[in-house]
Amino acid sequence: MAVTPILLEGVPDGGSLDLAAYERLGGYEALRKSVGIAAPAQIVEEIKRSGLRGRGGAGFSTGKKWDMALGKQGKVKYVCCNASEGEPGTLKDRFLIKANPHLIIEGVILASYTVGADEAYIFLKAKFEEEYRVLAGALEAAGHKGYWGPDALGRGISLNVQIFRGPDAYIAGEETAMLESIEGRPPRPRQKPPYYPIQYGLYGLPTLVNNAETLANVPKIILRGGEWFSRVGQPTSPGTMLFSLTGAVKRPGVYELPLGTPLRHLIDEVGGGIAHGRRLKAVFPGGPSQTVLVEKDLDVPLDFDALKNIGSGLGTAGVMVYDEQTCMVRLALEFSRFYQDGSCGQCPPCELGTSNITKLLVKLEEGQAVQKDLDFLVQVFGLVRGRGYCDLVSSAVRSVEGTVKLFRDEYEAHIRHQGCPLPKPESAPKALRV
Ligand SMILES: Cc1cc2nc3c(=O)[nH]c(=O)nc-3n(C[C@H](O)[C@H](O)[C@H](O)COP(=O)(O)O)c2cc1C
Structure with missing residues (x-):
């Protein structure tokens, strides 16, 4: 199958692109082509034409979001690039930062220019030290070249870009929790509605939030056109x-x-x-x-x-x-513990839901469960799904519910055998290895 790299185009295997290499490959051309030249509405049209969807989890249309940013809400003040990346098994944003940091930075600058923001944050967990070092170096180099700053590209546009090293908590990646932590408070999601960042974002001002990988697609779309991008991948899920x-x-x-x-x-x-x-x-x-x-x-x-x-x-x-050696109950328990630890605890359905699911799974895995515990587990899913300020509790439900549906016999065997009926695996499960 032919592979068309967009984000990793020109990146050597296991290596990365510094500023000079990035520029040799056409880097920052999209910015030169558009800052002070293309009308923001024209850029948004191109993003809409591309069909780009957010890479932060929900797959929301980036063009629509940018359109809202340009539209009725008043001038957008901030752009926040979400590189929090706390979902188990996901390490793409960190990978991209190390491989092609300027692509993300150019995307952040283009987004800021388009929506009229003069402050941009790239949100990174404090524990991602290497990624911070790479990104900070690249950001400084791009600033020296005049790609961002008080007079970006000498075209009278002011933009300040900074990296915010946020808490290590998973919940800090939820967009409104991220804004809370940039404002200096604990990362707790805000209620939506009304606190959609595009209306009431950072410090109460309109804010555009996009995932780092989402923004990294933008320079290539501007350079080659939305039409080109829309032909890669699937018609309703274009790109790589x-x-x-x-x-x-x-x-x-x-x-x-x-x-x-x-x-x-x-x-x-x-x-x-x-x-x-x-x-x-x-x-x-x-x-x-x-x-x-x-x-x-x-x-x-x-x-x-x-x-x-x-x-x-x-x-x-x-x-x-x-x-085949994986015990699905043990795995579900591992996930459930992750969500319980990750819950900020402000909404009862999330706090109680994640802790009850975990308790029931502990009972099952340790051989103390009876049939009604399994029935109650299934009931809890229905009681708490969709009831949090954010999607965390629903995520916790989805991570376990499917295992109960598809591997019910394994759950019931845990009740019959009063514990895990599977032989201990030869190697440790790799559930949360990243
Ligand atoms: C509990 C939770 C954690 C999240 N963590 C991240 C994250 O680490 N990175 C991210 O980009 N989006 C994360 N999101 C999604 C963001 O809230 C938001 O939808 C996303 O950053 C929007 O960017 P996009 O439209 O480019 O996808 C999380 C959502 C929830 C509910």
Whole structure:
């Protein structure tokens, strides 16, 4: 299958592009072509034409979001580039920062110019020290070249770009929690409506929030046109995506592939198939927050709509693969603990939902559960799904619910055998290895 790199174009294997190399490959051309020349509405049209959808999890139309930013809400003051990346099994933004930091920076500058923002933040967890070093170096170099600053490109446009090193918490990646932490408060999501960042964002002012990978697509779209981009990948999910492939495959890694690539191709051809001669048992195609798939689903094209149509989702394209030795109850418990720890605790359905799901899974895994515990677990899903300020509690439900549906016999065997009936795996499960 022909692979058309967009984000990693020209990036040497295992290497990265510094400013000079990036410029040699046409880097910052899109910026030169547009700052002070193209009308913002023209740029938004191009993004709309491209069909680009957000890479931060929800797949929302970037063109629509930018259109709202230009539209009725009044002038946008801030752009926030979300490189928080806390979803287990997802490491694409960190990979991209190290491989092609200027592509993200150029995307941030283009977004800021387009929506009229004069302050931009790139939000990174404080623990990502290497990524910070690379990004800070690249940002400084771009500033020295005049790509951002008090008089960007000498065209009378002022833009300040800074990196915000935020808390390590998963919840800090939720866009409104991110804004709270930039404002100096604990990362707790705001209620939406009314606090949509595009209306009431940072310090109450209109703010455009996009994921780092989303913004990295923008320079190439501006340079080559939305029409060109819309022809890569799938009609309703155009472009490529950085797939983080982890777990029981022979060659885990981050791979850029056109959207619509079949899951089977990613696992068998790109990832080399299941390691140690074992069989595949389960795949989470978009981090644990997207419903689990099994062997029969492997021909699904990896795109936003195809995965939604079979009851799952692309999310952040963190494809987590598990082999036959995996205990699905133990795995669900591992995920559930992650969400319980990650809940900020401000909404009861989330705090109680994640803790109850975890408690019931502990009972099941430790052999103390009876049938009514399993029934109650299923009831809890319905009680708490969609009831939080943000999607965390629904993610927690999705990560477990699919395992109960597809592997119910395994759950019931835990009740019958009063514990895990599976032999202890030869190697530790790789559920949360990244
Ligand atoms: C609990 C939670 C964690 C999230 N973490 C991230 C994250 O680490 N990075 C990210 O870009 N989006 C994250 N999101 C999604 C953001 O809220 C937001 O939708 C996204 O940054 C928008 O960018 P996009 O339109 O370019 O996808 C998270 C959402 C939730 C509910």
